[in-house]
Amino acid sequence: MPDEVLDCRGQRCPLPVIAAARRMPQVPVGTVVRVLADDPAAAVDLPAWCRMRGQEFLAAITGPDGPAYDIRRTH
Amino acid sequence: MSASSVYLDAATAAPLHPVARQALLAALEDGWADPGKLYSQARRARQLLDAAREAAAQTLGVRADELSFTSSGTTAAHGAVLGGLAGRHRAGATLVHSAIEHSAVLHAAERHVAAGGVAHSVPVDRVGRLDLEAWSAAVRAPGVALAALITASHEVGTVQPVAEAAAVCGDVGVPLYVDAAQSVGRVPLPAGWSILSASAHKWGGPPGVGLLAVRKGTRWESPWPADEREGGRTPGSVNLPAVVAAAASLRAAAADAAAEATRLDPLVDRIRTRVAAEVPDVEVVGDPVLRLPHLVTFSCLYVDGETLLHALDRRGFAVSSGSSCTSSTLRPSHVLEAMGVLSHGNVRVSLHRDTTESDVERFLAELPGIVAGLRADAGVVGL
Ligand SMILES: Cc1ncc(COP(=O)(O)O)c(C=O)c1O
Numbered sequence: 001m002p003d004e005v006l007d008c009r010g011q012r013c014p015l016p017v018i019a020a021a022r023r024m025p026q027v028p029v030g031t032v033v034r035v036l037a038d039d040p041a042a043a044v045d046l047p048a049w050c051r052m053r054g055q056e057f058l059a060a061i062t063g064p065d066g067p068a069y070d071i072r073r074t075h
Numbered sequence: 076m077s078a079s080s081v082y083l084d085a086a087t088a089a090p091l092h093p094v095a096r097q098a099l100l101a102a103l104e105d106g107w108a109d110p111g112k113l114y115s116q117a118r119r120a121r122q123l124l125d126a127a128r129e130a131a132a133q134t135l136g137v138r139a140d141e142l143s144f145t146s147s148g149t150t151a152a153h154g155a156v157l158g159g160l161a162g163r164h165r166a167g168a169t170l171v172h173s174a175i176e177h178s179a180v181l182h183a184a185e186r187h188v189a190a191g192g193v194a195h196s197v198p199v200d201r202v203g204r205l206d207l208e209a210w211s212a213a214v215r216a217p218g219v220a221l222a223a224l225i226t227a228s229h230e231v232g233t234v235q236p237v238a239e240a241a242a243v244c245g246d247v248g249v250p251l252y253v254d255a256a257q258s259v260g261r262v263p264l265p266a267g268w269s270i271l272s273a274s275a276h277k278w279g280g281p282p283g284v285g286l287l288a289v290r291k292g293t294r295w296e297s298p299w300p301a302d303e304r305e306g307g308r309t310p311g312s313v314n315l316p317a318v319v320a321a322a323a324s325l326r327a328a329a330a331d332a333a334a335e336a337t338r339l340d341p342l343v344d345r346i347r348t349r350v351a352a353e354v355p356d357v358e359v360v361g362d363p364v365l366r367l368p369h370l371v372t373f374s375c376l377y378v379d380g381e382t383l384l385h386a387l388d389r390r391g392f393a394v395s396s397g398s399s400c401t402s403s404t405l406r407p408s409h410v411l412e413a414m415g416v417l418s419h420g421n422v423r424v425s426l427h428r429d430t431t432e433s434d435v436e437r438f439l440a441e442l443p444g445i446v447a448g449l450r451a452d453a454g455v456v457g458l
Contacts, residue, residue, distance in 0.1 A: 013399050013407070014419035018377050021458040041399040041407040041418050048417040052358065052376065 002034035002070055003027070009066060013041035017049050024055060024073050032058065035069045042069065080391040081434045085277070086229055086257060086370050086425035087395055092279030095324035099281060102316035109312060111304065120315055127322035134329045135264065135271070135288055143287045143305035144318045148256045148274025149179040151285035154309055155252045155270045156183035157298035158289075159221040160192065163250065167218030169193040173205050173235070174413035175228050177254055181409070184223075193218070202362040203233035203414045211243045219249050226258040226265060230397050230410040230423060231361030232343075232370035234262075241267025250293050257367055259286070260328035262336060269293040275321035278328040279428065283314060284321040331428070336368035339426045342435045343371045346424060353443045360416045370425040372397070374411070375446050377455040378420030386445050387422070392438055395423040420446075 006023055008016035016037035023033060035046060043060060046069045050057035058070035082090060091099075106123045108116035125139075132139040145151040160170055170184055174196045184194040197210045205224065214222050222244050227234045237253060244251040250269035258264060260278025264271070270293060275284035287308055289295045295308075302310035328335075343366070351359045356376035375383065380398025387394055397408030398421040407418035424438070450456050 012405075014377055014379060017419065018453070018455055018458065021377070021455070039399070040405070044407050044412045044415065044418045047415065048358070049376070052356070052417070 002032045004031065005034045005036060007065075008035055008037040008039075008042070011037065011039060013039050013045060015039075016042045017045045020046060020049065020071060021053070024053075024071065027073055029073050029075060032070055032072045034061075035071060036065050036067070037069065038066045043067065046071065080393070081430075081438060082393045083424045083426065083430070083434070083438065084393050084395045085427035085430075086423065088276040088282060089279045089427045090429055091281065092324040092327055092428070094327040095280050095320040098323035099316050099320035102319035106315040106319055110315065123319050124313065124315055127319045130326050131286060131322040132288075134325050135259070135273075135286070137271075137288045137290065140306060141288050141290055143289075143308040144313045144321070145272075145285035145287050145305070145309040146311065146314070147283055148254075148272060148277070148285040150309065151272035151274070151287040152177060152179035152254055152256075153183045154287050154298065155254075155272045155289075156180055156221065156223060157186065158295045158308070159223075159250060159252050159270050159293075160187055161296040161298050162294035163220035166249075167220045169195055169216070169219045170221050170223065171195045171197060171210070171213045171219055171249075172223040173197050173199060173210075173225060175199050175203055175230070175410045176223060176225050177229055177256065178409075180223055180225070180254055195219075199233075199413050201414055201416065203228050203231045203360070203410065204362060204365070205235050205240060207236055207239055207243075210240055214240075214243050214249050215247055219247070221252060222249050223252045223254070226253050226255045227262070227367045228361065228410060229257045229370075230408055231372045231414070232257075232366040233362040234365045234367065237265035238267055241265070250295075257370070260325050261332050261369065262367065270295065275317070275325070278325055280321035280324045281317040284317050286321075328428075335428055339430065340368040342426060342430070342432065343368065346371050346435060346439065347373075349439045350442065353439070354446050357446075358417045360411070360414065369427065370423065372421065372423045374398075374417035375420035375422070376417060377453065377458060378446060378449050379453070380419055380421050382449055383420055383422060383446070386449060387442075390441055390445060392441070395425070397421045397423065 056072040110120040252270040259273035276282040399407040
């Protein structure tokens with residue numbers, strides 16, 4: 001389960017990635033943030049951001065709140 | 076184009092080759108009649124059409140009767156896919172294609188699926204190169220009627236392992252269709268294909284001319300209502316002046332292709348290196364070596380693709396983008412998606428025979444400042 005949820009629904013690319021990039025340094029290392037994002041580009045760009053920044057992309061999930069992406073702060 | 080404007084979108088449409096312009100003007104005078112009729116004006120038109128076909132066939136290395144002129148690369152791709160499937164419907168109903176085909180091929184595949192057929196998309200790796208193992212498994216499965224592989228990616232430039240993919244197809248008797256739109260007139264064509272399509276405005280010919288080649292012995296059946304013109308492969312009267320210009324410029328482009336590739340390839344290398352070094356948080360995508368000589372793509376983190384295109388346009392640079400905000404469907408490019416690379420802030424730069432080193436230098440000099448400015452505006456500096 002995620003430790004917190006970042007609601008980026010309704011935001012267009014690249015805003016969900018920017019929101020994640022702003023939030024991640026503020027949470028303790030090890031925290032799992034679930035990003036809710038219905039923009040289809042988020043499915044590509046959140047994993048790519050994790051790769052570029054060395055953070056851990058855990059999974060893409062489709063739940064009751066629509067598409068969601070779990071990211072763990074690793075450093 | 077004003078003196079300060081730099082056109083860098085040849086992969087969409089290259090500026091008209093001077094040979095094309097000359098041939099087009101001459102053929103407008105001389106080639107307006109219907110080549111199918113029985114009077115002298117028609118005979119002249121027929122001669123022009125035959126000569127154009129002969130010249131284009133020679134450049135492609137096919138027989139003249141294997142080649143048809145279509146009304147675009149898109150129409151050629153539709154005909155290639157749907158005709159290749161129709162011709163082999165007894166063998167099965169599955170189309171195998173790479174995940175990075177042009178939308179023309181994918182839309183034809185959608186049509187096939189809507190009609191009850193099956194489409195099997197084969198993945199690519201991070202640089203956009205076909206997964207040959209997955210391709211082999213897909214092509215060897217029962218019921219495959221046709222396989223489709225782009226010769227080189229129109230979005231990221233990565234050259235595909237066509238010879239290897241064709242060998243697999245050959246093993247099991249599945250015809251291979253190659254969309255060669257970005258290769259024809261620029262790089263040597265791979266061997267082993269049965270059906271090929273191309274598009275004249277990619278090599279400096281006029282827009283609205285496509286090539287469809289179907290090798291002898293390939294089972295191909297027209298998916299269109301009957302029409303005997305162009306070998307029965309594509310309906311309607313051809314735009315003869317444009318076809319003449321396409322064939323003349325193809326010959327000219329092919330004759331210069333090796334020299335042009337030698338000139339443009341280092342410029343693309345320079346863009347790849349300098350963009351990666353001088354623009355922070357950028358991902359230069361596609362294979363750095365096994366790539367087209369004239370095309371390079373990169374994505375800028377946190378930058379909106381549409382805003383970037385507009386900013387570049389204001390500075391006189393015409394480029395293309397695979398970012399979702401620049402597409403009418405608001406979906407990111409399926410090519411970037413299949414590669415798993417950053418899709419926003421995406422820019423495709425593609426060079427042509429009029430591109431100079433100073434054009435490239437000006438682009439490289441201005442890009443870092445433009446990207447930095449947009450990041451400052453968006454408040455994402457230091458993220
Ligand atoms: C690889 C590829 N195939 C097909 C096409 C379609 O060609 P046309 O623009 O002539 O319809 C293009 C051009 O967009 C292309 O790049």
